[in-house]
Amino acid sequence: MSTGWGGGYVTDVSYEAGYYQEQSPGQLRLACLLSGAAWDVPDDGAHYLELGCGVGLGAMVIAAANPGWRITGLDFNPSHIASARALARDTGLDNITFIEADLGNFAESQAGLGLPEADIVTAHGVWSWVGPEVQAGIVRLLQAKLRAGGVFHLSYNALPGWQGMLAVQRLVREAGLRLGGRSDRQVHCEARGPLAFLPGA
Numbered sequence: 001m002s003t004g005w006g007g008g009y010v011t012d013v014s015y016e017a018g019y020y021q022e023q024s025p026g027q028l029r030l031a032c033l034l035s036g037a038a039w040d041v042p043d044d045g046a047h048y049l050e051l052g053c054g055v056g057l058g059a060m061v062i063a064a065a066n067p068g069w070r071i072t073g074l075d076f077n078p079s080h081i082a083s084a085r086a087l088a089r090d091t092g093l094d095n096i097t098f099i100e101a102d103l104g105n106f107a108e109s110q111a112g113l114g115l116p117e118a119d120i121v122t123a124h125g126v127w128s129w130v131g132p133e134v135q136a137g138i139v140r141l142l143q144a145k146l147r148a149g150g151v152f153h154l155s156y157n158a159l160p161g162w163q164g165m166l167a168v169q170r171l172v173r174e175a176g177l178r179l180g181g182r183s184d185r186q187v188h189c190e191a192r193g194p195l196a197f198l199p200g201a
């Protein structure tokens, strides 16, 4: 794990591409309905902002499905943003923008100040993996840029659900510190393949 510009977050390999339906407008509406909150999926012209978007696949699905919306994906890993921009260009999506920025100080930056308010903000797989300074930056960004009446989706890892993974995380980290090398190779066991010690592996 690099402890350089990533502040402890893994930056020497890219994160895998993924789409998570919890971030889709329909599921957000359902979550609001189930919790008794009044919220309608916005009309054309809405702004959807994804924080820690990785290589941007999820944001691109939202952009493709909502051509009348403006979508912004933000991530601090230049490799993620380069991949996201290339894919958006190749697919011809013209309603999506990717910003390379650190959530720890984005709200106060020139780009952050210039960002339009968002009707929907989502952050999947981010909160539990960043430190308190970045979490505080996310809160300041929401205070400044989430439109009144808008929706924020936050996923996070909590106990007891993640109890089992605590031990795995410790094992991987300890083994990786001893093996050294690139982050993805630190979890590779020569004899039996990646994460061979996991049940069912």
Ligand SMILES: C[S@@+](CC[C@H](N)C(=O)[O-])C[C@H]1O[C@@H](n2cnc3c(N)ncnc32)[C@H](O)[C@@H]1O
Pocket (backbone or CB within 6 Å): 009, 015, 016, 017, 018, 020, 051, 052, 053, 054, 055, 074, 075, 076, 077, 080, 101, 102, 103, 104, 123, 124, 125, 126, 129, 130, 134
């Ligand atoms: C676990 S990944 C989740 C990616 C994607 N949201 C998903 O669920 O597949 C966390 C993402 O947050 C980004 N990230 C971590 N710290 C950040 C920071 N300080 N500012 C902006 N992005 C950050 C990482 O580069 C990474 O893409």
